[in-house]
Amino acid sequence: ICHADPQELVETIASCYNKYGEDDTIIITRYNARAKLFNQAVRARVLDRDDELCGGDSLMIVANNYYWSKTIPEMSFIANGDTASVKRVRKITELYGHKYADVTLYFNDYDVELEATVMMDLLHSDSPSLSQKEWQELYSAVEEDYMDVPTQTERRKAMRQDKYLNALQVKFAYAITAHKAQGGQWKAVFIDKCIFGDEPMTKDMLRWLYTAITRGKKLVLVIGSRWAAGKAIETNTVKGRRTSLAERLSMQ
Numbered sequence: 032i033c034h035a036d037p038q039e040l041v042e043t044i045a046s047c048y049n050k051y052g053e054d055d056t057i058i059i060t061r062y063n064a065r066a067k068l069f070n071q072a073v074r075a076r077v078l079d080r081d082d083e084l085c086g087g088d089s090l091m092i093v094a095n096n097y098y099w100s101k102t103i104p105e106m107s108f109i110a111n112g113d114t115a116s117v118k119r120v121r122k123i124t125e126l127y128g129h130k131y132a133d134v135t136l137y138f139n140d141y142d143v144e145l146e147a148t149v150m151m152d153l154l155h156s157d158s159p160s161l162s163q164k165e166w167q168e169l170y171s172a173v174e175e176d177y178m179d180v181p182t183q184t185e186r187r188k189a190m191r192q193d194k195y196l197n198a199l200q201v202k203f204a205y206a207i208t209a210h211k212a213q214g215g216q217w218k219a220v221f222i223d224k225c226i227f228g229d230e231p232m233t234k235d236m237l238r239w240l241y242t243a244i245t246r247g248k249k250l251v252l253v254i255g256s257r258w259a260a261g262k263a264i265e266t267n268t269v270k271g272r273r274t275s276l277a278e279r280l281s282m283q
Contacts, residue, residue, distance in 0.1 A: 153202050
């Protein structure tokens with residue numbers, strides 16, 4: 032476990048990308064809002080990408096989807112937490128109050144390439160996925176285009192094939208929350224310093240930190256002050272809890 036100087040973070044992330052690859056390097060934080068900021072910074076300052084979405088981008092699916100994998104024998108459905116790389120962006124459309132992109136995606140875990148429509152709004156949102164209210168508003172907007180279908184049963188059947196209603200909900204996958212990271216492992220893991228503040232290390236924070244640290248297979252880097260990280264661990268309030276994390280976090 033090492034310390035990552037925030038002043039050299041761009042260079043450190045770039046170095047890990049070169050050594051371990053983009054797919055084997057991840058930033059883990061507690062909040063979706065922080066993940067969004069890290070994702071924006073990585074794309075702009077490390078990968079030098081100006082387009083809103085482009086080939087080479089890494090995406091995470093944030094809601095189960097059964098529509099786009101129907102013709103793919105290897106995939107019964109596209110699961111919340113699956114990751115994919117963008118091979119091509121073909122067309123961007125604004126409709127129903129949202130922005131969509133027709134893309135070609137490659138799912139490394141399945142060795143599958145498929146065509147899909149993704150909803151781009153969540154790339155810039157602090158929310159983990161569409162809220163129930165947002166989903167209902169989208170459903171109502173799409174339904175307006177199917178009002179010429181005579182019966183409600185036939186209308187709903189037709190809407191189930193609508194590509195915009197079935198668009199994949201995605202976020203950039205360079206930085207994610209520990210919740211999304213559960214079950215995965217990467218060679219290089221950066222841990223966001225925002226978990227370390229003046230507050231003492233509680234049981235929940237220790238559990239979060241354990242999850243984040245154990246995602247790393249070769250290298251774990253804590254972004255920020257070594258003193259803050261060690262101090263937070265030393266002042267944990269969990270009675271009877273013994274840990275060597277403070278010493279490990281101070282390692283170079």
